[in-house]
Amino acid sequence: MSQVCRAFGISRKTGYKIFNRYQEEGLEALCDRSRRPVRYANRLPDQIERLIVETKREKPHWGARKIKELLIRKLAGDVRIPAKSTVHAVLDRHGLVSQARKRKAANKAMGTPLSQAVQPNDLWCADFKGEFKTGDGRYCYPLTVTDQASRYLLLCEALESTKEAPVIEAFVRLFRERGLPIAIRSDNGLPFASPNGLYNLSRLSVWWLRLGISLERIQPGCPQQNGRHERMHLTLKKETTRPPRMNALQQQARFEDFMNEFNAERPHEGIAMKRPAELYTPSSRHYRGLPELIYPFHDKDVMVTACGRICMHRKKINVSTVLAGQKLGIKEVDDGIWLVSFMHYDLGYIDLEQRTLQTIDNPFGTRLSPMS
Numbered sequence: 496m497s498q499v500c501r502a503f504g505i506s507r508k509t510g511y512k513i514f515n516r517y518q519e520e521g522l523e524a525l526c527d528r529s530r531r532p533v534r535y536a537n538r539l540p541d542q543i544e545r546l547i548v549e550t551k552r553e554k555p556h557w558g559a560r561k562i563k564e565l566l567i568r569k570l571a572g573d574v575r576i577p578a579k580s581t582v583h584a585v586l587d588r589h590g591l592v593s594q595a596r597k598r599k600a601a602n603k604a605m606g607t608p609l610s611q612a613v614q615p616n617d618l619w620c621a622d623f624k625g626e627f628k629t630g631d632g633r634y635c636y637p638l639t640v641t642d643q644a645s646r647y648l649l650l651c652e653a654l655e656s657t658k659e660a661p662v663i664e665a666f667v668r669l670f671r672e673r674g675l676p677i678a679i680r681s682d683n684g685l686p687f688a689s690p691n692g693l694y695n696l697s698r699l700s701v702w703w704l705r706l707g708i709s710l711e712r713i714q715p716g717c718p719q720q721n722g723r724h725e726r727m728h729l730t731l732k733k734e735t736t737r738p739p740r741m742n743a744l745q746q747q748a749r750f751e752d753f754m755n756e757f758n759a760e761r762p763h764e765g766i767a768m769k770r771p772a773e774l775y776t777p778s779s780r781h782y783r784g785l786p787e788l789i790y791p792f793h794d795k796d797v798m799v800t801a802c803g804r805i806c807m808h809r810k811k812i813n814v815s816t817v818l819a820g821q822k823l824g825i826k827e828v829d830d831g832i833w834l835v836s837f838m839h840y841d842l843g844y845i846d847l848e849q850r851t852l853q854t855i856d857n858p859f860g861t862r863l864s865p866m867s
Contacts, residue, residue, distance in 0.1 A: 550562050551589075553589050558653060560830050568683075616642060616676045619642055619680070622638075627746075629742055635655070638665055639649055639732070640666075645774035648758055650665065657685055673779070676709060679703055681713055687700060693817060695712075696859070704837075705788075706785065731753060735749045801820070814842070821837060823837055
């Protein structure tokens with residue numbers, strides 16, 4: 496067993512696990528198994544969720560606390576009873592909470608479908624063109640941003656990685672030069688989104704939201720939803736990376752030459768053979784840093800710590816590290832149940848007994864925005 500495991504680069508523990516699986520189930524047991532989780536966080540069994548909904552309809556004036564107590568009596572320890580915040584989130588999801596999330600109409604969070612830009616700065620498209628090596632053997636990750644309406648290439652930055660810090664620095668320079676767009680469209684990959692972040696947010700997308708920029712995301716495997724940007728990438732790759740320059744500085748100089756030609760010289764069929772520079776104008780929304788967050792309709796506000804927690808009544812509740820340093824608004828909507836909001840987006844409910852944030856429907860739109 497030791498020799499075989501060394502040959503395949505696995506531990507003996509893994510080797511015995513595979514061998515025992517083969518003895519019990521035969522050759523089929525050696526096929527890859529599904530990595531789908533056995534259970535999902537915050538997901539209740541269907542029969543429990545139905546029981547909560549039916550109880551609320553029978554007792555329309557009962558809140559989550561009373562419904563939870565009724566579940567304890569009915570189920571008599573047969574299954575794990577959900578937290579009050581989970582019960583409240585189920586009621587919210589089924590439209591059975593009338594007072595929980597009242598908002599002024601102007602502040603109501605709406606999911607943003609993929610839009611069609613009409614004017615410059617209505618929509619910017621951001622992406623990384625596939626990485627490649629420069630002549631010195633180092634990887635280059637071109638960060639690109641275009642204005643959808645005018646086809647203007649706003650940014651082509653030769654970065655050493657896709658880490659958030661240099662990307663944010665590049666956008667700060669761009670915002671200072673060109674102003675702020677109404678929305679930015681990206682894919683679902685880092686650093687634009689985070690698979691492990693709350694509602695798939697990343698620090699970059701949270702920063703965009705703070706600046707009043709709406710988020711749009713295309714479906715995985717559907718680059719055609721960002722077709723104009725991808726078409727620019729084909730031209731960029733052909734004219735600037737074959738062959739690549741010797742180092743990052745030379746490659747950046749080549750990108751800048753390409754930007755000048757693409758914007759000021761090259762006619763574009765999609766805009767009646769005009770040049771992007773003829774159509775594009777900087778945004779009237781000037782970049783002045785982050786505005787202050789205030790929550791006049793909440794009971795209080797709290798700051799998210801560097802480890803992604805908030806402190807309430809001497810209890811630490813996990814929220815998300817992508818919101819570290821952000822101020823949240825909290826409001827008690829039922830006995831011991833608090834609504835948590837970021838800006839005018841409702842994130843979910845907190846039950847102080849469970850010390851968890853129970854998320855609700857994605858306030859930033861569906862995870863994969865549909866085509867409009």
